[in-house]
Amino acid sequence: MNSLRARAHLLFGRRSHQSLAPHQHLSPAVANDLVISTVDENSGIAMLTMNRPPANSLSMEMNEAICDSIKTIEANAKIQSVILSSTNPKIFSAGLDVTELVSPDKDRLPRFWNSLQQVYIDLYGSRLATVAAIQGHAPAAGCFLAMACDYRVMSAGDINSDTKKKHVPTIGLNETQLGIAAPPWMGQLLVRTVGFRQAELALALGTLFPPEQALAVGLVDDIVPHQKAESGEDQLIDLLPSQIKDQALNPLLQRAYSQARIYAKIPPQARVASKMVTREEHIFRMIAKRDEDTQHFCGFVTQKAVQKNLSAYVEALKNKSAKK
């Protein structure tokens, strides 16, 4: 891909997508079920809400839905910023759907990996300013989603008023704890976000950071205490899909919204050009090694020992949930 074509691909996407209907808001009925997109042309802000219960884990279809939603929003020239959020108040995304990795179908596995690579290309290279509203846990590829955005705000956690139990979300590339390694392009995102030494340590140890620590190392840009705000922004309320309409007073979403608004006011050509200064080369490097990366992934995941670990891990996840 020559650099001009590649730049066009990064800025405008390589697939043609249907334009949005000319109304101000995209009804959830128009969006796919796994990801709900809403747009407000007046403010130039969109919201892309992940909606794959129970944990927003990334199956091939989920990855494709994220890419489709980004491209659909990008096709609307009036939109400059997008907030990436979750319908689950406790989980942003649990990372890859681990059931995709256990006893995988040999034709589906490379397609699955390609769909994740495409999320990286489309989200990290998007012309839109992207703000991750991290309400809940974001392990492994969940952390990757957040790192592929331009700005990250994270909930400081909250206390359940009935049970008095504290919920503290965590974020990080914890792959080594599962006996797997993040692929180079994902690991490099951590290096680019928190710096070499912190990334080297966190990658080796598979560190999951609670909010204060995530802020201290620069993995997130802001943390937001969970105290209900007094009043909400009408424009934010309009943007929220019905599943989370009751979240209009959520201070995390309000903080994400105000950041999205700041971005939406920057002249877009200058903002996009400056974004590409830091990202273009990184994305090209990944695209050049895409097939090699897929082969490596499939070879690694299908190893007997890795399969044994992953089966045990999925079993443990199910048992944990069954015991609740």
Ligand SMILES: CCCCCCCCCCC/C=C/C(=O)SCCNC(=O)CCNC(=O)[C@H](O)C(C)(C)COP(=O)(O)OP(=O)(O)OC[C@H]1O[C@@H](n2cnc3c(N)ncnc32)[C@H](O)[C@@H]1OP(=O)(O)O
């Ligand atoms: C050099 C190149 C090498 C190439 C090799 C590459 C190898 C691949 C590397 C790819 C990089 C990315 C990897 C990943 O993302 S792997 C996935 C990592 N994610 C996790 O480990 C998270 C697992 N989940 C949890 O820890 C918890 O669920 C969580 C903290 C997120 C929430 O806890 P909570 O107590 O609130 O919820 P439960 O644990 O009860 O879970 C609720 C239900 O959700 C299901 N679940 C959770 N996570 C996943 C998942 N990742 N995939 C599928 N399903 C998941 C869980 O089973 C419960 O479901 P049920 O209620 O139906 O039982």
